[in-house]
Amino acid sequence: MQEHTAARGGTSGFRPAAAAIAAASELKPGRYPECSDRDLYHRVLQKFLHEWPLSPRDIDGLLVSPAGMAAGTSSNIFIHEHLGEDLGLKPVFAETINAGGATHGLMVQRAALAVAAGRAQGVLCVAAGGFPKVREGGAEANARMACHPDFDFLYGPFIVPLYAQAATRHMHEFGTTKEQLAKVAVSTRRWALKHPDALMRPRGPLTVQDVLASRPIASPFNLLDCSVPCDGGAAVLVASPELAQRLNPQPAYVLGCGEAHTHANISQATDLIRMGGAIAAEQAYRMAGLGPADVDLAELYDSFSFNPVLNVENMGFVPRGEGGKFWDEERGGPDGDLPINTYGGLLSFGHTGDASGMSMLVEGALQIMGRAGERQVAKANVALVHSYGNIMSEHSVVLLGRQS
Amino acid sequence: MSAKPLPRITDLTRPYWEAIQRGELQLQRCEDCGAWVYYPNPWCRACYSGRLSWQRCAGTGTLYSYSIVHYPPYPAFAADVPYVLATVELSEGPHLMTNLVNCPLEDVHIGLALRLCFEVRDGGFKVPQFEPASRAGG
16 A cells, blocks of 8 residues: 655645646547548547637647657657647647657646646647558567667567567466456456447457457467557647636546656566556655545556556555456456546557557546546546556556546 | 568677677676676666676576567568567576577476577578577587
């Protein structure tokens, strides 16, 4: 259990609830072959502006993640300037930022700190893009980026067996099984069936046997242990409490946040069991004056079925080595005591690559706002949103809550 | 079918690859604090000393983690599946990504004792690999 010794807001200089996610919207995941990168950003923003009554006066900050980063070929390093112009803004706080899947969590963190410091009142965070298609050279482009191009790359790595290094180690140390991994995919599909936009919803429910019988990709992962690559995008507005309350009767207050960047190459990670997410979570809990027991639901970045096994441990929900047991007991499902990946996860909602870290943020915020529809969790006072970039290289944890 | 990848060699990494071509694994080591330095780097990651020297490693280690790859990610590895993408812990401490070769898949397990071997790629260029230390013929 987490220590509660630090004062609320303790050493951080950040006052909990000094900023909130006031608005959140996500494009339906899928493929958008007719869209240029710019078109896809526009689709995201059209939907966002349709759903939330904003004017240019409400936005004085703009953070954008570059479409194309997941393919390693982004030409969008100035995209914040272009979208700023398209939105009629002259922001006083803006940049294009990238930390892989952690980008969007870090955007909200940067935005919340800026709002808390009085640098901005309303910071729009925008992401669009996709996950490159594995069969069209995506696996190689990804691998050259995800590990050392002149050393690790010589050995035929790609995303799946790189992540598997951590999964195999966990299975070795704690006896975690492929069935337990499969149960994550099954639980997450159950949530996806409640989300109208989830990519895998039309496929219906999944069984452990389905996962175990699916095509082996790289041990211990079969096809259905892997997330579904697609395109998409989302936007959230991080605002001062005053602006947030004007836009939304129940904003998602940022109670705490933390981050950790531990390695570039998974082969050089010094610990495959207690990873950067644990460090980020400790920071976030300390800032919020909360502990794992205070969390009502969690959104945990799940590019593979293994990751939520590791991260229920790293977020402090269960002791080290007991992640498999958590999923055996179906605690993260719609009938469980700690709902996890309530939107269907990257596993069944879809993995939008460039924008992937937005999906869990949008869902965490919608749950806190009470706007999650059929999948709304009954008790949603505190949500933990975890995301990471590259091969669990960098982690973001954001705690969202109802109380200001 | 495209050939398996070769490294881009720079002044920084040339000693590593020259040693490999001679049949030796050499890594940098800090002359001030004794830390091993991998990948090749201009300074020691532990103390920032610039006094690094290349030292021969025993070429032994254990399997730290692995994945058996069934789906070839790109054409250069299509003929190799199933192959083992492995992280080896050298006896000296550093971790290297490699392939575990010359090993029946049912014998692959964490902790397996390994030794250095070589794969010859295009142009006779040697790439370090690891195989079970118990394999006959070593």
